[in-house]
Amino acid sequence: MLCKENKNNRGFTLLEVILALAILGIVMSMAYGFFSFGNKTFALGSRRYDIQQEVDIASFTITNTFKNVKGISLTEKPDYTLVDVRSRFPEIENIEYTIAENNETYSLKYTVVREGRNVESEIILNNVKFADTGSGSNYIWILENEPEDSRPSFIIGSASGMLKAGEVNTISYIITTSNIPDNDTLNVALVDSPAGLSITTSPIVSGNKAVVSVTSTNAEVGFYTFTVNYPGADEKTGIITVLDTINEYTVTFKDWDGTVLKTETVEEGVGATAPPDPTRENHIFIGWNPSDFSNITSNLTVTAQYVPISVDTFTVTFKDWEGKTIKTEVVPKGEGATAPSPPDRPGYIFTGWHPANFDNITSDLIVTAQYEVDPNTDDVALAAEALGPPTPSSLSNDKSNNHSVILIPLGSYGTTINWSVTNNVGSITGGILTFKFSNPNSEVTGTLTATISKGSQSEVVTFTVSVINSGGGGPNQRFSYNITKNE
Structure with missing residues (x-):
């Protein structure tokens, strides 16, 4: 029996195998390329993130370091401290600083460089009082605490009083100094050299004090000024006040036994104010002696007056022409009352009191002011x-x-x-x-x-x-x- 060959069962030819392997190699090569590219891209992105993060941290550090400093400089200065932010971040290649001023406000601009990436930022330095403007420096120095002012200075204190015209009197001013050696002398001078005034000063003593004295001999009433100077210090001006001469007197209120109840200093022509009515056992307070202390022209002692409770007292009331009460006085029986100053009445002349006799009071009494028409009145x-x-x-x-x-x-x-x-x-x-x-x-x-x-x-x-x-x-x-x- 004859067998027939099936041509569909044949294998791959060598050419087909080689072609398949070539295609597979191309595909594998492309897949590897994509994988390698993705891996490199991820690594690059991660690197960039790390760089950005480090730059941000450096920028944050710079901001916190410099925002509250008192002084800042791009060059080394005494009392200033070098701040090297770059040393804290080894991978940062460079930091470049610029200090600028705008309307008396300072700002710090800086550029952080790493692997070719530049990050710029700016800080407003609100607290900085001392700054040297400039640019291009890789280092910066800061002053954390404000330095003490070493310049000479002084303060004029208040006057010890006020001068009085027509009298020889002196007032003084305490001058408090700083950075001025002891035993040095300030320069003082009166402005416009007013007549009747002179000025002197003492050397500076331990405790940084000096005394400026101003003396008046016959200076006129008014306000004057003087200047105080010292080399290297700002000039200061003081005020001198010269007042019109006003005499002052002491009014002393005493009780029946000499106890001082009140002491009052009043200007000439001004009245004193009595203290509250005092009390005395088994007595009635009836007033003060003298009873009138409304126009003081000299030192005066006013004494409280009493009568025993067993003594009869009466009230004497002084009134003006309209019936208004001028004064009320309690008087012991048999004693007299003291009339007040008569009130003015336009167009009339005061002629006395009615009744005219109130020297021996035996009952309550009303005394009225009497007047007659002034012939010279319009x-x-x-x-x-x-x-x-x-x-x-x-x-x-x-x-x-x-x-x-x-x-x-x-x-x-x-x-x-x-x-x-x-x-x-x-x-x-x-x-x-x-x-x-x-x-x-x-x-x-x-x-x-x-x-x-x-x-x-x-x-x-x-x-x-x-x-x-x-x-x-x-x-x-x-x-x-x-x-x-x-x-």
């Missing part, structure tokens, strides 16, 4: 001052819408008065001003004039008049007045 002026607005009268005419005011013909101080009124207001007849209304509900406004005379003297006083009839005619009339004296 009676017309006094009468003009005393004249007030006239008041409405009860005269009225319910049928004619009229209303009247009675005008006095005589003034005070023996004067006479002549009245006149503007036509729109009304008319004056027999000393009576009658207002005229154009209708039952109307208002009239005008000027009322009083001419006050006595002999050859005269003076005019005017009043503004406004009268309103708001109720109609007849019995329904309602009047309101406003009569005002013009000053």
